[in-house]
Every structure is written in structure tokens, then in C-alpha cells.
Amino acid sequence: MKKVKVLILKTAGTNNDVETAEAFKLAGGIPEIVHINRFLKGEKKFSEYKILAIPGGFSYGDDISAGKVFANKLKYRLNSEIMKFAKSKKLLIGICNGFQVLVKSGILPFTDGNQSVTLAHNDSGKFECRWVYLKAIKKSPASPSEAGQAKLKIQNLWLKNLPEIIQLPVAHGEGKFVCYNDTLKKLKEKSLIVLKYVDEGAIEKGYPYNPNGSIGNIAGIVNPEGNIFGLMPHPERFVIKYQHPLWTRKKNVEPFGLIILKNAVQYAKENL
Numbered sequence: 562m563k564k565v566k567v568l569i570l571k572t573a574g575t576n577n578d579v580e581t582a583e584a585f586k587l588a589g590g591i592p593e594i595v596h597i598n599r600f601l602k603g604e605k606k607f608s609e610y611k612i613l614a615i616p617g618g619f620s621y622g623d624d625i626s627a628g629k630v631f632a633n634k635l636k637y638r639l640n641s642e643i644m645k646f647a648k649s650k651k652l653l654i655g656i657c658n659g660f661q662v663l664v665k666s667g668i669l670p671f672t673d674g675n676q677s678v679t680l681a682h683n684d685s686g687k688f689e690c691r692w693v694y695l696k697a698i699k700k701s702p703a704s705p706s707e708a709g710q711a712k713l714k715i716q717n718l719w720l721k722n723l724p725e726i727i728q729l730p731v732a733h734g735e736g737k738f739v740c741y742n743d744t745l746k747k748l749k750e751k752s753l754i755v756l757k758y759v760d761e762g763a764i765e766k767g768y769p770y771n772p773n774g775s776i777g778n779i780a781g782i783v784n785p786e787g788n789i790f791g792l793m794p795h796p797e798r799f800v801i802k803y804q805h806p807l808w809t810r811k812k813n814v815e816p817f818g819l820i821i822l823k824n825a826v827q828y829a830k831e832n833l
Contacts, residue, residue, distance in 0.1 A: 565829040567592040568610040577617035584797035588822035607646040611829040615659030627735040628661030636666045647672050652825050653789040660791035669791045670753050672784045678740040684774030690732040696757045697723045718828045719790045726763050727817040729794035736793040738775035756781030796821045
């Protein structure tokens, strides 16, 4: 079986790199934490890895806006390399601050280098740190053909084996998903919205179930090809059952974050 090297890309202010590396290790990957400066100096190449993860934190102190400086480093200093990786069908995941980086660099949602969505300050005006319920939205097969099934496989790769309703923790001050109506229409038409904030009964509601005021209760999206995933909740913080606040009361606690990361590693082993 192939070994899957996972790049954990960090910079000044990143503070979830170790947790993300340990989570991918549990998922079966071989993680390596590397500072962006090594890529800027040409010491490392994105092509060395099968999966690229941009973890949470407060990159560059969230100066200007959360993730913006990190995004500009990728967009203006490493654009050809990061876009080549993104369009190669290798896997890329941005978690919390990493999600902010992906949308502000134009890697998500359409991988065209243009920013069409953003993540703004929470409606509550404060940092929100809580567990949330999420609805996992999987695509249905548009075609029974072999090609159609192969496309569906990558489009649903992150959500494989997840139930419809899962729980993950959030911790952010700028997590409100915002875009123009025409962009929202495109996201819906292309089925790029894959995670939504809901209550325990799978009903979309406002605060505190939607912790930031995201339009459409959007918590996570993918690109049209499905290989790039951005989400505000933290899968790396729920990889063992003991991380759930009710693990002593609930039977058969499923570490949903681990399932998401295992899906990525398994897909990379089989297809990359």
C-alpha cells in the first residue's frame, strides 16, 4: 500500500499544526510540518506530498483580516506552485484559519485565483468556541455510468462513511460565510456546499446553532472537482472519542473528525 505524505503548512501565528499532524498520523498518513518560508526559499516543493493541510490558528496575527496575509503569500509568491497542486487532483484541506486562507487566495470555491466568497466577523461580535451540529450533504449520482461514478467518488470523498448529522467543535472570531447572491446560486447549482450548521434534528436554525451567522448556514464547501475542502469546524479536534464533552454519557461515540481525515488518506492511497 502506498504511503501518503501529508504537508501541514504553517506560518507565523499557526497554532493547530501539531494537532493536525497528530490527527493525520492517526488517520494513517505521514505528516510533516513545514513553514511556508521553506517553500518561498525553494527548499521544499508541494509536489512532494499527496495531501496539503492548512491548519487553524491566527496566521500573521489575523492582521488586515483573518488569513489574508497568508493567502497573499500563496497568491502572489507561490501562485503557480499552489495552483498546480490544487488542479492536479491531489487533496487540499483548509481548517478554520486554513479555510479563510483558501477563500481569500481564490483557491476556493472555483480554484481560479479570484476571491468570490469570504469569512467575516461573527454576528455575535465575539469569539465563538462551542460544539456544533452539522449536516453532511453528499452528492447523488447524476449518471449511472462508470465515469459518473468515478466523478462522484471524488466529489464525496471527504464525507464518506459519515452519517447525515455529525458534531465537531468550532473556535473562531471570523467564521461568517458571506457571498453575493449569484455566487450562492452557483454554489448550490454545483452542489459545492457540503456542511451546514443545524440543530440536533437537522433543522437549519440561527444562533447559537449557527455560531457565526453564515448565510445559508454554510459551514464547509468543496471545489467543483471535490479534491479541495474548506471548513470552519475542527475535524482534528475530534479524532478520539474522549474529546467529545459527553463521551462518558453517550454510547458508541464516533470521532467524526478522524473519519473525515481517514477518508482523505485512504483516497490518496488508492488513487494518487
